[in-house]
Amino acid sequence: MSAPALGVCYYPEHWPEGWWERDAARMAEVGIKWVRIGEFAWSRLEPTPGNLTFDWIIRAMDVLGRHGLKVVFGTPTATPPRWMVDKHPDMLAVDAQGRQKGFGSRRHYDFSHLGYHEEAARITRLLADAVGNHPALGAWQTDNEYGCHNTTYSYSPAAKEGFQLWLADKYGSIDALNKAWGNVFWSMEYNRFDQIELPNLLVCEATPTHNLDFRRYASDQVAAFNKVQFDILKAVRPDLPVIHNFMGRYTEFDHYDVAKTLDVASWDAYPLGHLAVSNEPDDVKRLYMRQGEPDYQAFHHDLYRAVGHGRMWIMEQQPGPVNWAQYNPDPLPGMARLWAWEAFAHGAEVVSYFRWRQAPFAQEQMHAGLLRPDSEPAPAYFEAMQVAEELESIGLTGTANKGRVAIVFDYQSEWAWEIQPQAKGFSHSAHVRALFAAFRKHGVDIDILPPSTRSFAGYDIVAIPALFAWNDDLRSAITEFDGHLLIGPRSGSKTEHFSIPEKLAPDLPRNLLDLKVIRVDSIDPTQEIEVKGSGAIHHWRERIETKANVVIEDVDGWPVLVNQGKLYYLGASGTKALVQRVADYLIAETDLPMLTLPAGVRCRTREGYRIYVNYGATAATLVPAKDETGYILGSTEMPAAGVTVAKLATGA
Numbered sequence: 001m002s003a004p005a006l007g008v009c010y011y012p013e014h015w016p017e018g019w020w021e022r023d024a025a026r027m028a029e030v031g032i033k034w035v036r037i038g039e040f041a042w043s044r045l046e047p048t049p050g051n052l053t054f055d056w057i058i059r060a061m062d063v064l065g066r067h068g069l070k071v072v073f074g075t076p077t078a079t080p081p082r083w084m085v086d087k088h089p090d091m092l093a094v095d096a097q098g099r100q101k102g103f104g105s106r107r108h109y110d111f112s113h114l115g116y117h118e119e120a121a122r123i124t125r126l127l128a129d130a131v132g133n134h135p136a137l138g139a140w141q142t143d144n145e146y147g148c149h150n151t152t153y154s155y156s157p158a159a160k161e162g163f164q165l166w167l168a169d170k171y172g173s174i175d176a177l178n179k180a181w182g183n184v185f186w187s188m189e190y191n192r193f194d195q196i197e198l199p200n201l202l203v204c205e206a207t208p209t210h211n212l213d214f215r216r217y218a219s220d221q222v223a224a225f226n227k228v229q230f231d232i233l234k235a236v237r238p239d240l241p242v243i244h245n246f247m248g249r250y251t252e253f254d255h256y257d258v259a260k261t262l263d264v265a266s267w268d269a270y271p272l273g274h275l276a277v278s279n280e281p282d283d284v285k286r287l288y289m290r291q292g293e294p295d296y297q298a299f300h301h302d303l304y305r306a307v308g309h310g311r312m313w314i315m316e317q318q319p320g321p322v323n324w325a326q327y328n329p330d331p332l333p334g335m336a337r338l339w340a341w342e343a344f345a346h347g348a349e350v351v352s353y354f355r356w357r358q359a360p361f362a363q364e365q366m367h368a369g370l371l372r373p374d375s376e377p378a379p380a381y382f383e384a385m386q387v388a389e390e391l392e393s394i395g396l397t398g399t400a401n402k403g404r405v406a407i408v409f410d411y412q413s414e415w416a417w418e419i420q421p422q423a424k425g426f427s428h429s430a431h432v433r434a435l436f437a438a439f440r441k442h443g444v445d446i447d448i449l450p451p452s453t454r455s456f457a458g459y460d461i462v463a464i465p466a467l468f469a470w471n472d473d474l475r476s477a478i479t480e481f482d483g484h485l486l487i488g489p490r491s492g493s494k495t496e497h498f499s500i501p502e503k504l505a506p507d508l509p510r511n512l513l514d515l516k517v518i519r520v521d522s523i524d525p526t527q528e529i530e531v532k533g534s535g536a537i538h539h540w541r542e543r544i545e546t547k548a549n550v551v552i553e554d555v556d557g558w559p560v561l562v563n564q565g566k567l568y569y570l571g572a573s574g575t576k577a578l579v580q581r582v583a584d585y586l587i588a589e590t591d592l593p594m595l596t597l598p599a600g601v602r603c604r605t606r607e608g609y610r611i612y613v614n615y616g617a618t619a620a621t622l623v624p625a626k627d628e629t630g631y632i633l634g635s636t637e638m639p640a641a642g643v644t645v646a647k648l649a650t651g652a
Contacts, residue, residue, distance in 0.1 A: 004344045004396055006388050007034030007072070007352030008370060009316060012060035013044045014359060019375075020060055023356065024067040030370070030381065031388020034350050035064050036315060039074025039144045040106070042123065043081040054130045065136030072243065072315075072352075073131060074141035075229055077120040079106045084119060091116040093154035096200040100156075105363070107151045111221035112159040117228060124229045128236040140242045141315065142229045145268060146222050152252035153218050155200045166217045168193045180497040181209040208419050209498040215415045219253035223260065230261035245315035246307070248274050248300050251429060254411040255307045256450045265308025268316035268354070271297055271339060276325035279425075287617070290332040291641065294602050294615040295437040297339060299448075301346030302436075303409055305400065306448045314343045316354035319380035320368025328366070334641030336380035338613050340387045341643045345604040345611035347400030353384060394632055394645060398607025403447035404592055405439050405461045407432050410451040413468035416494065423522030423539050431465035431489070431573060438576075438583035443595030443603050443625075456481040460590045465570070467491040469498075470507060478512065478567075484590050486582070488570040489540055493517065505542075506569060513564050515546035517571065528575065530555045535578030542571040551585065561585070596623040601638065605648065612644040 008027060012020055027035065038045075038057060046052055061071050085092065085103045093101050093110040101108055109116050120143075131137055146152070171177040174190055183189045188207065190196055199206035199214050230242050241263035246255055248267060259265050271292025275285060280293055288294065305312040319336050321328040340351040359365050360373040370381040413428035421427075432448075439446055439461075447459075454473045456462045463486040464474070470492050478485060493505035501507040505517040521541045523529065528536040531554045544559045548569070552561040560572050561582055570582060587594060595603065600616025610628060614620050622636040627649050634644030 002349070004348060004391060005033035005350050006031060006340070006384055006391075007036065007313075007315075007350050008032050008384075009036045009352060009355040010064075011040070011355070011359075012037060012057065013041050015357070017056070017059070020063045024063050024069060027064075027069060027356065028067040030385045031392070032384070033068075033070060034072055034138065034352060035069050035356075036072040036074055036141060036352060037061070037064075038127075039076055039141060040079045042076035042079055042084075045076060045127070046081065046123065049083055049087065052126060052130075054127070058131060058134065061131065061134050061136045065134070069136065070138030071134070071136045072139045072141050073127070073137060075120070075124045075127065075143055075233075077109075077123065077142075077229070078144035080109055080116070080119070084116075088113065088115045088119070090156070090158065092156075093151060094156040094159075096153070096155055098155065098201055105149075107145075107149050109151075110154040110156050110158055111152070111218065111225050112154060112156065112162040114158070117225060120225065121228045121232060124232045128233055132233075132236040137237070137240065139240055139264075140233045140237075141266075142226050142233075142242060142244045142262070145245055145247050146226070146258065147250060147252050148247060150252070152222060153215075155198045159218075159221075160198050162221065163198060163214060163217050164193045164196055166220065167196060167213065170213070181207050181213075182499065183207065205419075207498075208416075211419045212412070212415060212498055215252075215419075216412070219257060219411070222253040223257045226258050227261040241311075243313060243315065246304060248296070249278065249429075251411050251414040255304075256411070256452065259307045259309070262308065264311040264313055264349070265304040266313035266315035266350075266352075267300055267304045269297055269300065269314050269339060269343065270316070270318040270322055271335075272318060272329055272331060273322040273325045276327055276329075288615060289329050291335055291615045291617065292339070294600060295433065295440055297342055298346060298440060298602060298604070299433055299436050301343055301348065302400075302403075302446060302448045305347050306409070306450055310347075310399065312346070312348055314340075314348055314351040317343070317351050319353045319355075319370055319384075320378055321366070322368070323364050323366035332617065332641050333379065334383065334639070337383040337387050338615075338641050338643055340384070341390075341611055341645075342602075342604075342613045344391075344396060345400070345606050345609075345613070347606065349399075351387075353380060390633055394609075396606065396609065401445055401605040401607070402458060403445040404459065405444050405463070406447045406449045406456065406459045407435055407463045407465070408451055408453065408467065408474070409448050410467055412451075413466060416468035416498065417466065417490075420498075422520065423525075425525065426466075426490075426522070426540055426573070428466040428468070432463075434576070434579045435463050435465055435486075435583060438580045439587070440602060441580070441597065442583075442587060443597050444587070444592060445605055453477055456483065456485075459483055460592055461486065461586050463487075464491055465489070466573075469494050469496050471496075478508070482566075484566045484568065484586055486568045486570060486586060487513075489542055489572055490520075513546075513548060513567050513569060515544055515548055515562065515564075515569055517542045518545050519543035531560055531574070531578055531581075533581070535581050536575045537572040537578065538575060540573040544569070544571045552581070595625055598622070598638075608648050608650075610646040610648055612638065612642075612646070614638040614640060614642040616640055
C-alpha cells in the first residue's frame with residue numbers, strides 16, 4: 001500500500017484557464033499529490049444534448065499531470081444540466097408531501113427513474129472512453145454524496161412502479177406479502193402488487209414492514225445506480241480504484257451494500273458543521289465548537305474503513321469555516337492539521353481538502369478553501385503544507401491496526417428505530433457511538449463491523465447494541481466467538497419482517513443466554529432512574545426475566561447488566577456515566593491494556609505508530625505508554641490542537 005498523501009478538490013471550470021498552471025504549481029509546492037475534478041461539471045462537458053466539449057477538462061488534466069499531480073475524476077451525475085430536465089421532466093424526485101422538486105441546485109434526480117439511469121450510464125461511458133487512458137488519471141469517483149439533502153427517498157410514479165416490482169420479486173405472492181406485513185391488522189390486505197402505494201400521505205403510520213421494505217427498496221436503487229457506473233469504469237480501467245464520497249451522520253441507505261461495487265469508501269469530514277447541526281448537548285457544543293466533538297470523526301473513519309473493505313479516504317476535509325450550518329465558527333488554529341493526522345491514524349490513504357480556492361460566487365461562497373477568494377493563502381494552506389512535510393519525514397506506511405474491540409453497526413437497525421422508536425430519539429447509531437466513545441477514552445483501538453460479519457476471531461470484546469434483527473451470519477459469529485460479547489438493549493427484539501419473535505427478545509438460545517425481555521419501559525429523557533453504584537438510566541429500560549448472573553441493577557431492582565459466561569446483556573440505555581461503567585467493567589474482565597489519556601486527547605495505532613491528537617482548547621500532558629520507544633513528532637506536552645506521534649516497540 002502506498003504512503004498516505006494529501007489531496008484537494010479543484011474546479012477548473014470556475015477559473016480562467018490562465019490560472020490553472022499557477023494553481024497546479026502551488027498545489028505541488030504545498031505537497032498535494034491528488035486533485036479531484038469533474039463531479040459538478042456536466043453543463044460544461046455537454047452544454048446541449050450530444051454536444052460534447054471534453055477538450056477543456058483534458059487540458060486541465062494535462063496541466064495537473066505536468067506538475068506530478070494525480071487526478072480523481074468524478075462522474076458529473078449529481079448535477080444533471082437543465083436540458084436533461086427538459087428531456088426527462090419526470091426525472092425529478094417527489095418529496096413525502098407529494099411535491100415535485102425543482103431544478104436550480106443539485107441532486108435533482110430520482111434514483112428510480114430508469115431514463116436517468118441510462119443518461120448517467122451514457123455520460124459515464126463517454127467520459128471513461130475520453131479520459132480513461134490519460135496519464136494523470138489515478139482514480140474515479142462515482143457521483144457525489146449519494147442521498148445528500150434528503151434525496152434517497154422519492155415518492156414519484158417511477159418509485160411507486162419500481163417498489164411494486166421489487167416487492168413482487170421479493171415475496172413472490174401477494175399472500176406472502178400480506179403475512180409478512182401483518183396486513184390482517186386494520187384490514188389492510190392486498191389482492192395484487194399493483195395496489196400497493198408508497199408509505200406517505202396516509203392517515204397515520206404505515207405498517208412498519210411496509211415502511212421498512214420501502215427503505216430497503218430505496219437503498220437498493222442507490223446501490224443499483226452506483227453499480228452501473230462502477231461496471232463501466234472498471235471495464236475501461238480495471239486497475240484504477242473506484243471511490244464514492246459518503247457523508248457523516250447519514251444513514252438513509254445501506255452503505256455496505258453500495259460499497260459492494262466500490263474499491264474504496266471515502267467520506268466528507270466537516271467536524272464543525274456536523275457538530276453544529278448535531279443533537280449533542282449544549283455544553284459539548286460550547287466546549288468543542290472550534291474543534292469538533294472528539295469521537296465523532298474517529299467513529300466515521302472506522303465506519304467507512306469497514307464500508308470500504310479496509311480502504312478509506314477523506315474526499316472532502318474541512319479547511320476553515322463552512323457555509324451550511326446555522327453558525328459556522330472558524331476552526332481553532334491547528335485543527336486542519338489535526339483532522340488530517342487523525343484520519344491517517346485511522347487508516348486513511350488520502351486526505352483531500354475541500355476546496356483549493358474559496359469561490360466568490362454562488363451557494364458556497366462562504367465556504368473556506370486553502371486559498372482565499374483573492375488567491376492568497378488561508379490558514380489551512382500552511383497547515384496542509386506542514387502535514388505534507390511531516391508525512392514525508394516520518395514515512396508513515398501501512399494502515400490502521402486491527403482493534404481489540406469491535407462494534408457492529410447496522411443501517412437497517414437505524415431505519416427500524418426511526419420507524420418504531422417507542423421512545424422518541426431512540427437510535428441504533430446513538431448506542432453504537434456511545435460505546436465507541438467509552439472504549440476510546442482509554443486509548444483502545446476499535447473496529448466497526450458490518451452485520452454480515454461471519455467471525456469475531458481476534459477480538460477481545462465485541463458489542464452488538466440496539467440491533468433490530470439477527471441474521472444467520474451474526475448468529476454463527478456469536479456461537480463461535482470465544483471472547484467477551486455485549487448485546488443489547490433491544491437487540492433481537494424483532495424478526496426480519498418487523499414482528500416480535502416468538503421467544504421474545506433477545507431471541508437467543510438458552511445455552512448462550514437464558515434471558516427474556518418481558519416488558520419495556522420508555523422514559524422521557526429528562527427523567528432518570530438511578531443505578532446502584534453509579535450512573536443512571538434514561539430513555540429505555542427492559543424488564544428482564546433471567547437465570548443469568550446480575551452484574552448491575554437499578555434502584556428498583558431491575559437487572560441492568562447480566563452475564564452468562566462471557567456473554568453480557570445490557571437491558572437499558574443510560575447516561576454517559578453508565579455506558580462508561582459498562583465499558584470499564586468489560587475492559588477489566590478481559591484485562592485489556594488501557595492508556596491514561598488527558599481530557600480531550602484521543603489516539604489510535606497505525607503500523608508501528610501511536611498517533612495522539614488533542615481536541616482540547618488548552619494544553620495537555622501525555623503519560624508515556626509502556627509499549628512506546630519515543631516520540632518522532634511532538635512530545636508529551638501537547639498544545640491545543642496538538643499532534644504527537646509515538647514509535648511503538650517492535651511487535652507492540
